[in-house]
Amino acid sequence: MDLTVTESEALRHNPLNEVTGSIDRVRTADGRILVRKQLRAPGTTGEGGVSHWRASDDPAAYQWWRREAEVYADDALRDSLEHAGLSLPQATVQESPDGATLWLDWVDGRTQSDLTMADYRDLAVGLGRWQANAGTPSWASKGFLRAYEGANLRAADDRGALALLTDDEAWRRPLVADNWPPGLRGRWAALVAGRGRMHAILAALPRALCHLDVWASNVIVTDRPVLVDWAFAGDGAVGEDVGNAIPDACFDLFFPADRVRELDATMTAAYLDGLSSAGWRGDRRTVRLGITASCVKYTWLVLLLLEHATEQTHQAYHREVDATSRYRACGQVFDLLTDWYDEALALSDELGIG
Secondary structure (H helix, E strand, O other): OOOOEEEEEEOOOOOOOOOEEEEEEEEEOOOOEEEEEEEEOOOOOOOOOOHHHOOEOOOOOOOEOOHHHHHHOOHHHHHHHHHHOOEOOOEEEEEEOOEEEEEEEOOOOEOHHHOOHHHHHHHHHHHHHHHOOOOOOOOOEOOHHHHHHHHHHHHHHHOOHHHHHHOHHHHHOHHHHOOOOOOHHHHHHHHHHOHHHHHHHHHHOOEEEEOOOOOHHHEEEOOOEEEOOOOOOEEEEOOHHHHHHHHHHHHOOOOOHHHHHHHHHHHHHHHHHHHHHOOOOOOHHHHHHHHHHHHHHHOOHHHHHHHOOOOOOEEEOOEEEOHHHHHHHHHHHHHHHHHHHHHHHHHHHHHOOO
């Protein structure tokens, strides 16, 4: 296998994430098209950076630098995904003194804004089938959602953004006032205040091996959904991956936000079908509770948009977009998430969980 690169094209990724040095689509000397992803070990990038994106040596941390190298070498994971109707790209892992390089087969299929409602349904069925029986491997992260949400909320507070929840002027800015639903301000403040209970609920639910970053850019559909970017993968609550996939489909304008409630109904039903078809016999209400309580992941996102509501240009996943479209879509999803919060509280009381 000749990994000499003859052509290279940089691909989008989170530049704040210290673990990821680069991601490129490359052509090799033997004519293959691959994705080359460089993973950086802690201490190889110097000082600075955003604290919650720094590489970690702790296998339980969501920023453990070696996780994807372990994931792509895990034959049991690959087999369990294939059995469920999902897929994981083939990969070669190349170790180096300062990290590792992943050479992943290029997957040519539908992704991002090309994903259809049927694609999301198939994805949810596959996730259910997989998570009905998947074990917890040694590379799995622990406590991802609490750590991720908490770090982002603390970062917003450090910037002074948390105070915007009670700032009248911030909520009167046209992008906010004209595009977000009435009453969102008070309902979002309730979600932020109730974040501890949401985390307690999620911690008490049945467990599942989760991808933990299922969204439109990490799903490629060929004859089946292929999942990429396993950097956070690990222990989560049943339903948590679906609770991520639904809002994230719309936040970056990949899926029409005016269909987010249809997407919610479709993916919830499909995920339940996948679980039951693979032999899962738990209380179906706990699955819905896992989906809805996952609203807590986004406590900080309203604050971020309040911060940027006076700017002239706006981006969604590293591309410039119309500001009104961006804020209107996010407002529709925020409205859903506050409904999820209310639903999670009611289900929690009904089931005596959290």
